[in-house]
Amino acid sequence: MGDDSDETSGESWFSSTAFKLLVLLCVLFLILKKLWPDFRRRYFAAFLSSFDEGNDAKKEEMKKDIFSTINTVTSHDPELRKQKAIKILEIGVGTGTNFAHYPDGTRLVVVDPNPHFKSYYDANRQKFPKIHSEEIILTTGEKMDMVKDNSVDVVVTTQVLCTVEDLTKVLQQILRVLAPGGRFYFFEHIAEFDTERHGTRRKIQEILTWTGIWPLLLDGCMLNRDMLTDIQKAGFSKVQAQRFYSPTDHIVFQLVKPSLKGVAEK
Ligand SMILES: C[S@@+](CC[C@H](N)C(=O)[O-])C[C@H]1O[C@@H](n2cnc3c(N)ncnc32)[C@H](O)[C@@H]1O
Incomplete structure (x- = not known):
């Protein structure tokens, strides 16, 4: 029973x-x-590309200032030197927002782990026929071992170091691939640095990062990082850097206004 x-x-x-x-x-x-990971990356690539159209004049002016000395770089490669050209490696290229700031004739190698940027990147690079840009190497800055030692004149990161998983490793890779005397140009958003005047912004940055909401929505981006000390300690022979507020007025960007820009030399 x-x-x-x-x-x-x-x-x-x-x-x-x-x-x-x-x-x-x-x-x-x-x-x-x-x-989910694929959807998240696809949506992030589309999201970023939506800002490409409305070119922000103030941001472009600011980038012009950041890259103002790039024309003074001389290539380590005798062939390129003859052509007055340089080789640039851009890490985390995304849709390709920096072409306008590279000298004509530049040989551009790019790295990005997200395959969904390709179509946007291809569309952008076609607008700059004087820049010889290669296909995106699908990898992270941490794992870009296929880029040879001492092989590039300039490395660029813009709004990338907020996302990388291992900042120390990426900086070591940058030093490895740069030719002696080569330069690393960076422009990154960072944690609010004037907490007396903008304490609320800092609190929001911390909450959104620690709850995981911001990284979840924006491909792992951390709002509360400041890379200056890491760059200074990485082993560059010279570092010139400045914390500042990015001039953008767009409401979406208020949390990423505190920024760091500079040039480091190997
Ligand atoms: C906010 S977007 C910036 C894109 C572009 N640099 C710009 O300024 O418009 C961050 C970029 O970094 C890439 N990324 C994320 N993690 C990375 C890593 N570990 N190494 C290299 N790139 C990475 C993303 O795929 C994305 O393209």
Whole structure:
């Protein structure tokens, strides 16, 4: 008698709506878990490209200032030197927002782990036929071992070091690939540095980063980093850097106004 009733209740549980719902939820969860990283990257690439169209004049002016000395770089490569050209490696190139600031004739090698930037990057690079840009090497700054030692004249990162998983490793890779005397140009958003005047901004940056909300929505971006000390300690022979407020007025960018710009020399 007792055995019969156990079997009956077992059968009814496995055929119950609750059990079917549980299985359905598990299957949905597994599908989402598999698709989420790709969806997140696809959406992030589209999101960033939506800002390319409305070229922000103040931001472009600021970048012009950051790259103002790039024309004074002389290539380590005799062939390129003859052509008065240089080789640049841009890490985390995204849609390719820096072409306008590179000298004509530049040989451009780019690295980015997100394959969904390719179509936007290709569209942008076509607008700059005087820059010889290569296909995106699909990898991270940490793992770009295929770029040879002492092989580039300039490395560029703009709004990338906020996202990298291992900042020390990326800086070591930059030093490795730069030719002696080569330069690293950077422009990064950082944690609010004037906490007396902008304490609220700093608190919001911390909350959004520590809860994981901002990194989840923006491809791992951390609002509360400041890379200056890491750059200064990395082993460059000279570092010139400045913390400042990016001039953008767009409401979306208020949390990323505190910035760091500079040039480091190997
Ligand atoms: C906010 S976007 C900036 C894109 C571009 N540099 C710009 O200024 O518009 C950050 C970029 O860094 C890339 N990225 C993320 N993690 C990276 C890593 N570990 N190494 C290199 N690039 C990375 C992302 O795929 C994305 O293209």
